[in-house]
Amino acid sequence: MSQTTQQKFQRIYQVVALIPSGQVASYGQVADLAGLPRHARLVSKALKLAPERLNLPWHRVIASQLKIAFPASSPMYIEQKQALLAEQVEFNGSKIQAKHHWQPDLFTLLQQLDY
DNA sequence: TTCGTGACGCAGT
DNA sequence: AACTGCGCCACGA
Numbered sequence A: 001m002s003q004t005t006q007q008k009f010q011r012i013y014q015v016v017a018l019i020p021s022g023q024v025a026s027y028g029q030v031a032d033l034a035g036l037p038r039h040a041r042l043v044s045k046a047l048k049l050a051p052e053r054l055n056l057p058w059h060r061v062i063a064s065q066l067k068i069a070f071p072a073s074s075p076m077y078i079e080q081k082q083a084l085l086a087e088q089v090e091f092n093g094s095k096i097q098a099k100h101h102w103q104p105d106l107f108t109l110l111q112q113l114d115y
Numbered sequence B: 001t002t003c004g005t006g007a008c009g010c011a012g013t
Numbered sequence C: 001a002a003c004t005g006c007g008c009c010a011c012g013a
Helices: A005-017 A027-033 A040-048 A075-086 A106-112
Strands: none
Touching (some): A005 A040
């Protein structure tokens, strides 16, 4: 039972939508939670192509080292950092403080996702 | 079908 | 901390 890319994207979007304000998750983590291990790059692609109207908190998705994935000083970097600061996420230089790393309760998460 | 691409991850230097 | 190289792998041209 293979899924279409749209179905995969939908699952990715569902997970991203569950990241709480003030918290962050890595691309790989989102992939895992969406049932797509080793597909961090697919997550990045899904976010890049995400319809604006979904209003996804894309800024809460970062690289595994707790850093913004875009090159510092790039427009996207600035935008993402502003969005995170606006919801009280704290940085130590370019690194986000570990206390903001989302660690969802898996039981609750499973109930929130459609299955 | 082959091949280049990428909003990644990780280990090594 | 910063860089680099290599692994990864679905997608689409």
